[in-house]
Amino acid sequence: xxxxxxxxxxxxxxxxxxxxxxxxxxxxxxxxxxxxxxxxxxxxxxxxxxxxxxxxxxxxxxxxxxxxxxxxxxxxxxxxxxxxxxxxxxxxxxxxxxxxxxxxxxxxxxxxxxxxxxxxxxxxxxxxxxxxxxxxxxxxxxxxxxxxxxxxxxxxxxxxxxxxxxxxxxxxxxxxxxxxxxxxxxxxxxxxxxxxxxxxxxxxxxxxxxxxxxxxxxxxxxxxxxxxxxxxxxxxxxxxxxxxxxxxxxxxxxxxxxxxxxxxxxxxxxxxxxxxxxxxxxxxxxxxxxxxxxxxxx
Amino acid sequence: xxxxxxxxxxxxxxxxxxxxxxxxxxxxxxxxxxxxxxxxxxxxxxxxxxxxxxxxxxxxxxxxxxxxxxxxxxxxxxxxxxxxxxxxxxxxxxxxxxxxxxxxxxxxxxxxxxxxxxxxxxxxxxxxxxxxxxxxxxxxxxxxxxxxxxxxxxxxxxxxxxxxxxxxxxxxxxxxxxxxxxxxxxxxxxxxxxxxxxxxxxxxxxxxxxxxxxxxxxxxxxxxxxxxxxxxxxxxxxxxxxxxxxxxxxxxxxxxxxxxxxxxxxxxxxxxxxxxxxxxxxxxxxxxxxxxxxxx
Numbered sequence: 001x002x003x004x005x006x007x008x009x010x011x012x013x014x015x016x017x018x019x020x021x022x023x024x025x026x027x028x029x030x031x032x033x034x035x036x037x038x039x040x041x042x043x044x045x046x047x048x049x050x051x052x053x054x055x056x057x058x059x060x061x062x063x064x065x066x067x068x069x070x071x072x073x074x075x076x077x078x079x080x081x082x083x084x085x086x087x088x089x090x091x092x093x094x095x096x097x098x099x100x101x102x103x104x105x106x107x108x109x110x111x112x113x114x115x116x117x118x119x120x121x122x123x124x125x126x127x128x129x130x131x132x133x134x135x136x137x138x139x140x141x142x143x144x145x146x147x148x149x150x151x152x153x154x155x156x157x158x159x160x161x162x163x164x165x166x167x168x169x170x171x172x173x174x175x176x177x178x179x180x181x182x183x184x185x186x187x188x189x190x191x192x193x194x195x196x197x198x199x200x201x202x203x204x205x206x207x208x209x210x211x212x213x214x215x216x217x218x219x220x221x222x223x224x225x226x227x228x229x230x231x232x233x234x235x236x237x238x239x240x241x242x243x244x245x246x247x248x249x250x251x252x253x254x255x256x257x258x259x260x261x262x263x264x265x266x267x268x269x270x271x272x273x274x275x276x277x278x279x280x281x282x283x284x285x286x287x288x289x290x291x292x293x294x295x296x297x298x
Numbered sequence: 299x300x301x302x303x304x305x306x307x308x309x310x311x312x313x314x315x316x317x318x319x320x321x322x323x324x325x326x327x328x329x330x331x332x333x334x335x336x337x338x339x340x341x342x343x344x345x346x347x348x349x350x351x352x353x354x355x356x357x358x359x360x361x362x363x364x365x366x367x368x369x370x371x372x373x374x375x376x377x378x379x380x381x382x383x384x385x386x387x388x389x390x391x392x393x394x395x396x397x398x399x400x401x402x403x404x405x406x407x408x409x410x411x412x413x414x415x416x417x418x419x420x421x422x423x424x425x426x427x428x429x430x431x432x433x434x435x436x437x438x439x440x441x442x443x444x445x446x447x448x449x450x451x452x453x454x455x456x457x458x459x460x461x462x463x464x465x466x467x468x469x470x471x472x473x474x475x476x477x478x479x480x481x482x483x484x485x486x487x488x489x490x491x492x493x494x495x496x497x498x499x500x501x502x503x504x505x506x507x508x509x510x511x512x513x514x515x516x517x518x519x520x521x522x523x524x525x526x527x528x529x530x531x532x533x534x535x536x537x538x539x540x541x542x543x544x545x546x547x548x549x550x551x552x553x554x555x556x557x558x559x560x561x562x563x564x565x566x567x568x569x570x571x572x573x574x575x576x577x578x579x580x581x582x583x584x585x586x587x588x589x590x591x592x593x594x
Contacts, residue, residue, distance in 0.1 A: 011490055018492035022408070025401035026418040029466070032459075033421040036428070036436050043439055094335035102332060115340045121576050122346065123520020125547045126569050129554040130346050133562075164342050195325040225429025227523040228547075232555060252431045252523075259435065260527045275435045279428060286427035287420075 037279070044273035046265045055273065061238045061254075063262070068270040070277075072240045076248035077278075079241060080155055080230060081223035084162035089216060091163075092170040096212075097200065099171070100178030120168035128232030131161045136233070148245045153235040156244045161229050170219035177211030177296065178204060211296045217289035221282045227252040251278055347573070354570025357563045367533060367549075370558050377568050379535045383450065383543040387529060388515060390454035390539065395461040396511060402462075403469025403507075404495060410474070426463035430523040433459055438527045450536070450543035453529030460521060461514040468510020472503040509583045516579035520572055522547040546572050 047055065051068055058069025095116065103109045132153075139160070140152035181204055189199045205212070235247025236257060249257075251274040262268045361376050368375030402422070406415050433456050441452040476499060484494040500507070525531075530542040531552060546568050553565035 015491055018495070022401055022405040023414065025398055026405040026414050028398065029402050029418050029421045029425070029462075030414075033424055036432075039436055039439050040432070043435075091335050091339050094332045095339055098332050098336040102329065112336060112340065115343055118577075118580070119339075119343050121516060121580060122343075123522070123547055123572060123576070125520060125522040125551050125554070126346070126350065126572065129550060129565060129569060130349060132554060134345070134349060164339075167339060195321050197325040197328040198321070200328070221427055225427075225431065227429065227431040228551065232551075252429060255431050255435065256523060256526055259438070260530070272435055272439075275429075275432045279432050282427055282429055283424050286424065290423060 040272060040276040040279055044269050044276050047269035047273045050266050051270065055270070059240050063258075063264070063267050066264065066266055068266065070251065070270075070274055072238060073249050073251045073254050073274065076155065076234065076241055077224060077250040077252070079244065079248070080159045080162060080234065080250055081220060083155070083159035083244060084166060084223050085216065085220055087159065087163035088167050088170065088219065092167055092174060092215070092219070093212065095167070095171045096174035096178050096215075097204075100175045100181075101200065101204065104179060116168050116171050119164065124165065124226060124228040125232075127161050127165055128229035131157060131229060131233045135160060143245055146245075148243070151235060151245075151247055153233050154245050154247045155234060155241055158230045158234040158248075158250075159244070161233055162223050162226055165226060165229060166219040166222045169222050170215040173215035173218060173293070174208075174212050177208045177215070177293075180297070181208060208296075210292050214289045214292040214296065217285050217292070221285040221289065224285070225252055225278055225282050227256050231256045251275075350566065350569050350573055353563075353566035354568075357567030358570065362564075362567055366535060367564060368560075370561070373560050375560070375564065377544075377546070377549055377564055379532065380544040380546050380549040380568060381571075382535065382537065383529070383532070384519065384545040384547075386537060386539065386543065387450055387453045387457060387525075387545055388519060390451065391456075391458035391461060391518070392511070392515070394454065394458035395465055395514070399462050399465025399511075399514075400469050400500070400507060403466045404473065404500070406466065406470040407473035408495070422463045422466050425459070426467075430460065430521055431526075434524040434527050437524065442528055445540070448528060448530035448542040450529055450539040450541065453525045453543065453545070454539075456524035456528045457518045457521060460518050460524065461511075464514040464517065465507075465510050468513070469503070469507050472506025472510075473499060475506075476502055505586050505589070509587045512579050512583040512586065516576045516583070519575060519579075520547050522551050526551075 047068065050066075051058070055068065055070055056074065057071055058067070059071040060067050060069050061072065062068075095112070099109055099113060099116075103112075135157055136152035139154070139157045140150045143150040143152070185203055185207065186199050189203045194202070230250050231253035234249060234253055236249055236253065237247040238249060239246075241248040255271050255275055259268070259271050262271055361374055363376055363381065364378055365374075365376040366379055367377060402418060406418060409415055437452050437456040437459070441455050442448055445452065480502065481494055481499060484498045485491070489498070525545055525548055529545055529548065531548040532542045532544045536543050550565045550568050550572070553561035553568075556562070
């Protein structure tokens with residue numbers, strides 16, 4: 001029966017090819033990630049060599065003189081991200097409690113859950129556009145009242161939009177964590193006569209603390225790398241930010257503004273070095289966040 | 299003496315009642331606070347949607363879809379080049395991302411405990427978190443520089459890289475839910491492994507995979523940052539994948555930051571179209587999820 005044999009062999013060949021293809025695909029995902037890291041590292045070598053560690057504390061960014069210091073952008077990124085986090089955290093915890101504790105099911109929960117999801121679906125560039133035409137005049141009139149220079153655009157405006165944009169990311173995780181809370185702990189507290197508020201503040205929040213923290217970390221990771229809306233609203237100034245109303249720049253917005261026009265090896269590679277730095281920081285934050293969740297759910 | 303004791307007792311019960319009343323009041327106040335904060339957070343969404351609808355609806359007419367943008371100073375014009383560009387870029391990136399994404403997802407669900415799976419899953423997680431601007435840099439170095447110029451193709455590669463993680467995730471999650479007995483039944487009938495996967499497992503989980511693909515499209519359709527130095531934008535109609543091309547988010551960015559009112563009008567119209575497309579994609583994904591839900 002040579003015919004059957006040949007068929008058998010063909011089948012085995014196909015089987016092997018299929019399995020190997022799957023393995024190659026999976027390997028590819030690892031290879032791509034490594035390749036991204038190596039590409040960023042190699043492309044930022046000229047700047048690493050020329051500028052060294054001074055890149056991070058030099059406050060002058062002067063492409064004409066080949067003098068590159070990322071301190072203003074580093075500060076800009078940190079201030080906008082943390083300000084956005086501070087603004088959005090109370091709201092994200094409130095929504096998480098609303099969806100995970102007060103209204104777990106029903107039409108209200110569905111409506112608000114879909115709306116928060118939609119918030120994540122609006123493109124960054126549209127947030128920026130809307131901010132430019134609606135938020136900037138509002139902030140400008142606020143600045144006039146406060147007596148600071150009324151630019152309208154600046155770190156505060158960018159943080160405000162950023163806080164709306166990162167809200168869905170921390171909500172989705174905090175909601176899951178809060179709704180996964182074991183019922184018997186809460187019931188024990190209720191049976192001792194605790195009110196719902198007391199159960200939330202004394203049982204639910206302490207118990208879910210690490211999960212809520214992970215949600216904040218993931219939101220922070222989003223905020224650090226957010227580009228378009230921030231680029232449109234932060235004012236794009238290369239000086240060191242002096243306050244939350246001053247114009248500034250973040251690492252991502254500098255890359256977006258200058259990368260396609262950058263000439264000279266060191267200039268381009270300085271921009272890529274900022275990309276590398278962003279990549280490393282965001283990746284570390286994401287991995288820590290994921291580990292915290294894993295420990296929480298395990 | 300006795301009267302005194304009774305007085306004291308009623309005093310303590312009174313104090314306790316007061317205390318309970320305060321605790322209850324705090325409880326209600328907190329609930330009101332939570333509801334208030336939640337409602338407040340949805341206001342920006344409603345404002346944004348309302349504002350874009352109001353501004354965009356006046357810009358949209360037949361010409362808007364069929365003609366090219368006019369130079370500064372002339373009213374009218376459309377964004378046909380951006381619509382064609384967006385469709386072309388997305389189609390190309392689907393062609394690239396779907397086979398790899400589904401393949402990796404199948405591997406992860408088929409051998410969940412292997413070492414490669416662990417690292418693969420980690421890489422996909424990390425890939426998902428990479429800031430979109432960094433993806434732009436990477437594709438510039440990988441595709442744009444070797445090919446000698448901005449191109450629609452490089453833009454598609456960037457978007458495909460961004461679509462990949464969510465396709466992998468949805469494929470893995472869906473296939474993991476399928477009962478082992480399904481696969482065993484097929485293998486017991488003598489169906490080879492690859493046919494079991496391609497003809498039994500994947501079609502059964504198709505709704506989940508499709509939902510993931512649609513959601514990933516809706517997520518990258520508005521991405522601007524990775525296209526800035528890849529697809530770059532083009533004021534003319536182009537269908538050549540090796541030339542710079544325009545797309546909806548790029549046109550919004552360029553026109554929104556310009557000082558001309560006519561261009562702002564075009565950008566509002568483009569924003570409205572983008573939002574409507576994203577809404578429709580989200581609704582389709584919900585319908586697919588519900589209609590073809592895997593049931594056992």
